[in-house]
Amino acid sequence: MVYTTPADNFVAMPGTLYIVSTPIGNLTDITLRAIETLKGAVDLIACEDTRHTKILLDRYGIKTPTTSFFEHNKIQKAGYLLNKLKEGKSIALVSDAGTPGISDPGYNMIKLAIDHNIPLVAIPGPSAVITALVVSGKPTHKFAFEGFLSNKSAARKKRLRILKEEGRTVVLYESPHRIIKLLEDILEVYGDVEIALARELTKKFEDVRRGKASALLGHFKITRPRGEFIAVI
Numbered sequence: 001m002v003y004t005t006p007a008d009n010f011v012a013m014p015g016t017l018y019i020v021s022t023p024i025g026n027l028t029d030i031t032l033r034a035i036e037t038l039k040g041a042v043d044l045i046a047c048e049d050t051r052h053t054k055i056l057l058d059r060y061g062i063k064t065p066t067t068s069f070f071e072h073n074k075i076q077k078a079g080y081l082l083n084k085l086k087e088g089k090s091i092a093l094v095s096d097a098g099t100p101g102i103s104d105p106g107y108n109m110i111k112l113a114i115d116h117n118i119p120l121v122a123i124p125g126p127s128a129v130i131t132a133l134v135v136s137g138k139p140t141h142k143f144a145f146e147g148f149l150s151n152k153s154a155a156r157k158k159r160l161r162i163l164k165e166e167g168r169t170v171v172l173y174e175s176p177h178r179i180i181k182l183l184e185d186i187l188e189v190y191g192d193v194e195i196a197l198a199r200e201l202t203k204k205f206e207d208v209r210r211g212k213a214s215a216l217l218g219h220f221k222i223t224r225p226r227g228e229f230i231a232v233i
């Protein structure tokens with residue numbers, strides 16, 4: 001392999017936090033730079049779920065030590081990782097899917113590192129938001145990414161009303177057990193507008209449906225929603 005730019009030099013800088021994007025489903029959606037960084041450049045990989053990330057690491061023969069960093073240990077674990085960085089260790093931060101920091105606990109680690117003047121390097125790659133947006137057919141020149149809306153219907157509808165006023169394309173993450181409630185709220189706030197629902201992107205059962213909110217709601221009332229969802233309004 002020939003690497004031609006300084007950014008392709010896969011010797012990790014000591015005491016640096018690498019924010020490494022990983023696939024959102026299809027394990028071949030990973031950059032060469034991400035593989036090389038995870039493979040040997042860094043001392044440690046901080047993963048949301050070490051068992052989940054192991055599938056990816058095994059696929060590419062990566063044997064770098066891992067440690068967990070997830071929603072319920074993020075406060076104390078961020079302190080531990082910060083100390084490692086201050087000792088001069090280089091750490092890769094990965095999430096279960098896509099780009100760390102986008103609707104996952106990665107943000108807390110990134111913010112802490114910045115607050116302590118730890119150098120950061122982002123290794124870009126997939127993120128579900130962009131993948132869903134481009135396949136939705138909705139205008140892409142400006143959009144609002146809202147991640148997960150509140151799990152309370154009143155708060156969700158309040159937010160949707162604000163987003164509707166704005167007029168931008170809106171991208172929302174949602175879990176399979178709340179997608180019907182989200183569709184009902186979209187229907188109530190926006191009316192029967194054309195939306196797109198992207199499910200299981202890049203995976204075996206990838207499914208992108210475009211149509212009226214009422215039609216998609218009807219479909220998922222008959223067909224049990226499974227997998228990971230993104231709604232684009």
Ligand code: SAM
Pocket residue numbers: 024025095097098099100101102103104126127128129172173174175198199200201202203228229230
């Ligand atoms: N950090 C990730 C990213 O860069 O997209 C997002 C993590 S967030 C905890 C997980 C949510 O992202 C899922 O509930 C779903 O809404 C969306 N998502 C992730 N992978 C997806 C996929 N393959 N297909 C559809 N949605 C996906």
